Amino acid sequence: MKYRYFLILFTFFTILGACNQPISQTSKASAKKVINAAPEKKIPIDTSKAFKFNDNWVVPKSSLDFNSLGDSQGDTLKLAVCGDFVYSPFGTIKDSSAFSSSLLKNFSIVTRTEKMDNGTFNFQILNHGSSKLIFFFDTDPEASRHSDIFKGEIYDEDVQFVNGIRIGMSFPNFYKTLFDSFPDDLTNNYTVVQIISCVDDIIQTYDFDAGKLKSVKFITDSYWKVDY
Structure with a gap:
Protein backbone atom coordinates (compact mmCIF):
# COMPACT_ATOMS: atom_id res chain seq x y z
CA MET A 1 0.00 0.00 0.00
CA LYS A 2 2.76 2.44 0.98
CA TYR A 3 4.63 1.59 -2.20
CA ARG A 4 1.61 2.50 -4.33
CA TYR A 5 1.13 5.72 -2.33
CA PHE A 6 4.74 6.83 -2.88
CA LEU A 7 4.52 5.89 -6.56
CA ILE A 8 1.47 8.12 -7.00
CA LEU A 9 3.20 11.03 -5.21
CA PHE A 10 6.36 10.59 -7.28
CA THR A 11 4.35 10.63 -10.54
CA PHE A 12 2.38 13.73 -9.41
CA PHE A 13 5.45 15.80 -8.53
CA THR A 14 7.23 14.71 -11.72
CA ILE A 15 4.34 15.99 -13.85
CA LEU A 16 4.08 19.19 -11.76
CA GLY A 17 7.80 19.88 -12.20
CA ALA A 18 7.59 19.42 -15.95
CA CYS A 19 4.74 21.93 -16.16
CA ASN A 20 6.75 24.53 -14.25
CA GLN A 21 9.85 24.23 -16.47
CA PRO A 22 10.64 27.50 -18.39
CA ILE A 23 10.20 27.45 -22.16
CA SER A 24 13.46 26.38 -23.76
CA GLN A 25 15.51 28.75 -25.89
CA THR A 26 14.90 26.41 -28.82
CA SER A 27 11.15 26.79 -28.41
CA LYS A 28 11.46 30.57 -28.14
CA ALA A 29 13.63 30.70 -31.24
CA SER A 30 11.17 28.53 -33.14
CA ALA A 31 8.28 30.77 -32.14
CA LYS A 32 10.24 33.89 -33.09
CA LYS A 33 11.10 32.35 -36.44
CA VAL A 34 7.44 31.71 -37.16
CA ILE A 35 6.57 35.33 -36.28
CA ASN A 36 9.40 36.74 -38.40
CA ALA A 37 8.40 34.58 -41.32
CA ALA A 38 5.10 36.46 -41.67
CA PRO A 39 5.13 38.30 -45.02
CA GLU A 40 5.32 42.11 -44.99
CA LYS A 41 2.25 43.92 -46.25
CA LYS A 42 2.94 46.02 -49.34
CA ILE A 43 1.12 49.31 -49.86
CA PRO A 44 -0.90 49.03 -53.07
CA ILE A 45 0.10 51.37 -55.91
CA ASP A 46 -2.48 53.47 -57.73
CA THR A 47 -1.43 52.61 -61.28
CA SER A 48 -3.57 55.44 -62.69
CA LYS A 49 -0.99 57.86 -61.24
CA ALA A 50 2.07 55.75 -62.08
CA PHE A 51 4.11 54.67 -65.06
CA LYS A 52 5.78 51.35 -65.67
CA PHE A 53 9.53 51.23 -66.17
Whole structure:
Protein backbone atom coordinates (compact mmCIF):
# COMPACT_ATOMS: atom_id res chain seq x y z
CA MET A 1 0.00 0.00 0.00
CA LYS A 2 2.76 2.44 0.98
CA TYR A 3 4.63 1.59 -2.20
CA ARG A 4 1.61 2.50 -4.33
CA TYR A 5 1.13 5.72 -2.33
CA PHE A 6 4.74 6.83 -2.88
CA LEU A 7 4.52 5.89 -6.56
CA ILE A 8 1.47 8.12 -7.00
CA LEU A 9 3.20 11.03 -5.21
CA PHE A 10 6.36 10.59 -7.28
CA THR A 11 4.35 10.63 -10.54
CA PHE A 12 2.38 13.73 -9.41
CA PHE A 13 5.45 15.80 -8.53
CA THR A 14 7.23 14.71 -11.72
CA ILE A 15 4.34 15.99 -13.85
CA LEU A 16 4.08 19.19 -11.76
CA GLY A 17 7.80 19.88 -12.20
CA ALA A 18 7.59 19.42 -15.95
CA CYS A 19 4.74 21.93 -16.16
CA ASN A 20 6.75 24.53 -14.25
CA GLN A 21 9.85 24.23 -16.47
CA PRO A 22 10.64 27.50 -18.39
CA ILE A 23 10.20 27.45 -22.16
CA SER A 24 13.46 26.38 -23.76
CA GLN A 25 15.51 28.75 -25.89
CA THR A 26 14.90 26.41 -28.82
CA SER A 27 11.15 26.79 -28.41
CA LYS A 28 11.46 30.57 -28.14
CA ALA A 29 13.63 30.70 -31.24
CA SER A 30 11.17 28.53 -33.14
CA ALA A 31 8.28 30.77 -32.14
CA LYS A 32 10.24 33.89 -33.09
CA LYS A 33 11.10 32.35 -36.44
CA VAL A 34 7.44 31.71 -37.16
CA ILE A 35 6.57 35.33 -36.28
CA ASN A 36 9.40 36.74 -38.40
CA ALA A 37 8.40 34.58 -41.32
CA ALA A 38 5.10 36.46 -41.67
CA PRO A 39 5.13 38.30 -45.02
CA GLU A 40 5.32 42.11 -44.99
CA LYS A 41 2.25 43.92 -46.25
CA LYS A 42 2.94 46.02 -49.34
CA ILE A 43 1.12 49.31 -49.86
CA PRO A 44 -0.90 49.03 -53.07
CA ILE A 45 0.10 51.37 -55.91
CA ASP A 46 -2.48 53.47 -57.73
CA THR A 47 -1.43 52.61 -61.28
CA SER A 48 -3.57 55.44 -62.69
CA LYS A 49 -0.99 57.86 -61.24
CA ALA A 50 2.07 55.75 -62.08
CA PHE A 51 4.11 54.67 -65.06
CA LYS A 52 5.78 51.35 -65.67
CA PHE A 53 9.53 51.23 -66.17
CA ASN A 54 11.56 48.00 -66.48
CA ASP A 55 8.60 46.01 -65.09
CA ASN A 56 8.40 48.30 -62.04
CA TRP A 57 5.73 50.84 -61.15
CA VAL A 58 7.06 54.35 -60.50
CA VAL A 59 4.84 57.00 -58.89
CA PRO A 60 5.91 60.63 -59.51
CA LYS A 61 4.74 63.37 -57.15
CA SER A 62 1.69 65.24 -58.43
CA SER A 63 3.60 68.55 -58.29
CA LEU A 64 6.03 67.19 -60.88
CA ASP A 65 3.15 66.95 -63.39
CA PHE A 66 4.82 64.00 -65.08
CA ASN A 67 4.32 63.88 -68.85
CA SER A 68 6.32 60.95 -70.23
CA LEU A 69 9.40 58.79 -69.88
CA GLY A 70 12.16 59.89 -72.24
CA ASP A 71 14.50 57.68 -74.22
CA SER A 72 16.50 56.50 -71.20
CA GLN A 73 19.71 54.75 -72.21
CA GLY A 74 22.89 53.62 -70.47
CA ASP A 75 23.30 55.38 -67.14
CA THR A 76 20.83 58.22 -67.90
CA LEU A 77 17.18 58.38 -66.81
CA LYS A 78 15.11 60.95 -68.77
CA LEU A 79 11.81 62.36 -67.52
CA ALA A 80 9.59 64.85 -69.35
CA VAL A 81 7.55 66.92 -66.88
CA CYS A 82 5.27 69.97 -67.01
CA GLY A 83 5.37 71.14 -63.37
CA ASP A 84 6.61 74.55 -62.22
CA PHE A 85 9.82 73.04 -60.88
CA VAL A 86 11.28 72.32 -64.32
CA TYR A 87 10.85 75.99 -65.31
CA SER A 88 11.60 77.62 -61.95
CA PRO A 89 13.86 75.35 -59.85
CA PHE A 90 14.76 78.27 -57.55
CA GLY A 91 11.20 79.52 -57.19
CA THR A 92 9.40 82.23 -59.13
CA ILE A 93 11.74 85.12 -59.95
CA LYS A 94 9.83 87.68 -62.05
CA ASP A 95 12.67 90.11 -62.70
CA SER A 96 16.20 91.04 -61.62
CA SER A 97 14.94 92.99 -58.59
CA ALA A 98 13.60 89.75 -57.07
CA PHE A 99 17.00 88.04 -56.75
CA SER A 100 17.71 89.63 -53.35
CA SER A 101 14.69 87.91 -51.76
CA SER A 102 15.03 84.58 -53.59
CA LEU A 103 16.98 81.37 -52.99
CA LEU A 104 19.73 82.94 -55.13
CA LYS A 105 20.25 85.94 -52.83
CA ASN A 106 23.86 84.91 -52.09
CA PHE A 107 24.87 85.12 -55.76
CA SER A 108 26.63 88.18 -57.13
CA ILE A 109 24.78 89.66 -60.11
CA VAL A 110 26.05 91.53 -63.16
CA THR A 111 23.78 92.73 -65.95
CA ARG A 112 25.26 92.35 -69.41
CA THR A 113 23.89 93.62 -72.70
CA GLU A 114 24.29 91.33 -75.67
CA LYS A 115 23.61 92.16 -79.31
CA MET A 116 21.78 89.40 -81.16
CA ASP A 117 20.60 89.06 -84.75
CA ASN A 118 17.13 90.26 -83.79
CA GLY A 119 17.99 93.02 -81.31
CA THR A 120 19.82 93.93 -78.12
CA PHE A 121 18.97 92.12 -74.88
CA ASN A 122 19.94 92.19 -71.20
CA PHE A 123 21.20 89.08 -69.41
CA GLN A 124 21.83 88.65 -65.67
CA ILE A 125 25.08 86.81 -64.93
CA LEU A 126 25.07 85.21 -61.45
CA ASN A 127 28.07 83.75 -59.60
CA HIS A 128 28.54 82.08 -56.22
CA GLY A 129 31.54 79.91 -55.36
CA SER A 130 31.94 77.51 -58.28
CA SER A 131 28.31 77.90 -59.35
CA LYS A 132 27.11 80.16 -62.15
CA LEU A 133 23.83 81.00 -63.84
CA ILE A 134 22.60 83.19 -66.67
CA PHE A 135 19.05 84.56 -66.57
CA PHE A 136 17.11 86.15 -69.40
CA PHE A 137 13.75 87.73 -68.56
CA ASP A 138 11.61 87.67 -71.67
CA THR A 139 9.18 90.61 -71.53
CA ASP A 140 7.28 89.56 -74.64
CA PRO A 141 3.62 89.18 -73.55
CA GLU A 142 3.05 86.73 -76.40
CA ALA A 143 5.85 84.40 -75.32
CA SER A 144 4.84 80.82 -74.47
CA ARG A 145 5.59 79.27 -71.09
CA HIS A 146 9.35 79.06 -70.61
CA SER A 147 12.18 79.21 -68.08
CA ASP A 148 14.03 82.44 -67.30
CA ILE A 149 17.21 80.40 -66.78
CA PHE A 150 19.24 80.68 -69.97
CA LYS A 151 21.91 78.27 -68.77
CA GLY A 152 23.73 77.34 -65.58
CA GLU A 153 25.95 75.05 -63.53
CA ILE A 154 25.54 74.34 -59.81
CA TYR A 155 28.36 72.76 -57.78
CA ASP A 156 28.05 74.28 -54.28
CA GLU A 157 26.24 72.57 -51.39
CA ASP A 158 24.76 75.80 -50.00
CA VAL A 159 22.75 76.47 -53.16
CA GLN A 160 19.24 75.28 -52.39
CA PHE A 161 16.49 74.44 -54.87
CA VAL A 162 12.83 75.18 -54.24
CA ASN A 163 12.01 71.54 -53.39
CA GLY A 164 15.02 71.01 -51.10
CA ILE A 165 17.36 69.49 -53.68
CA ARG A 166 20.99 70.41 -53.07
CA ILE A 167 24.49 69.27 -53.99
CA GLY A 168 25.71 66.39 -51.82
CA MET A 169 22.31 64.85 -51.15
CA SER A 170 22.00 61.08 -51.48
CA PHE A 171 20.37 59.28 -54.38
CA PRO A 172 17.45 57.98 -52.21
CA ASN A 173 16.73 61.45 -50.80
CA PHE A 174 16.85 62.94 -54.29
CA TYR A 175 14.27 60.45 -55.53
CA LYS A 176 12.03 61.18 -52.55
CA THR A 177 11.74 64.81 -53.68
CA LEU A 178 10.44 63.72 -57.09
CA PHE A 179 8.59 60.45 -56.49
CA ASP A 180 6.11 59.00 -54.02
CA SER A 181 7.34 55.54 -54.98
CA PHE A 182 10.55 54.58 -56.76
CA PRO A 183 11.77 50.93 -56.73
CA ASP A 184 15.03 50.37 -54.88
CA ASP A 185 16.38 48.12 -57.62
CA LEU A 186 16.25 51.04 -60.08
CA THR A 187 18.20 53.52 -57.95
CA ASN A 188 21.51 51.80 -58.65
CA ASN A 189 20.99 51.71 -62.42
CA TYR A 190 21.48 55.41 -63.13
CA THR A 191 24.07 58.04 -62.31
CA VAL A 192 22.49 60.80 -64.41
CA VAL A 193 18.90 62.05 -64.26
CA GLN A 194 17.59 64.50 -66.86
CA ILE A 195 14.40 66.46 -66.21
CA ILE A 196 13.08 67.91 -69.46
CA SER A 197 10.28 70.45 -69.80
CA CYS A 198 7.28 69.02 -71.65
CA VAL A 199 7.34 72.05 -73.96
CA ASP A 200 10.85 72.11 -75.45
CA ASP A 201 12.73 74.79 -73.56
CA ILE A 202 15.02 73.68 -70.74
CA ILE A 203 16.82 70.52 -69.63
CA GLN A 204 18.06 69.97 -66.07
CA THR A 205 20.85 67.40 -65.77
CA TYR A 206 21.58 65.89 -62.33
CA ASP A 207 24.93 64.11 -62.19
CA PHE A 208 25.70 61.69 -59.32
CA ASP A 209 29.01 60.29 -58.15
CA ALA A 210 29.39 57.61 -55.44
CA GLY A 211 25.68 57.95 -54.61
CA LYS A 212 25.83 61.73 -54.02
CA LEU A 213 24.60 64.61 -56.18
CA LYS A 214 27.71 66.12 -57.74
CA SER A 215 26.36 68.81 -60.07
CA VAL A 216 23.26 70.23 -61.74
CA LYS A 217 23.44 71.78 -65.20
CA PHE A 218 20.86 73.74 -67.17
CA ILE A 219 20.69 74.17 -70.92
CA THR A 220 17.97 75.61 -73.16
CA ASP A 221 17.05 75.13 -76.78
CA SER A 222 18.01 78.73 -77.65
CA TYR A 223 20.43 79.22 -80.52
CA TRP A 224 21.86 82.37 -78.87
CA LYS A 225 25.44 82.13 -77.63
CA VAL A 226 26.11 83.84 -74.29
CA ASP A 227 29.17 83.17 -72.11
CA TYR A 228 29.31 83.43 -68.33
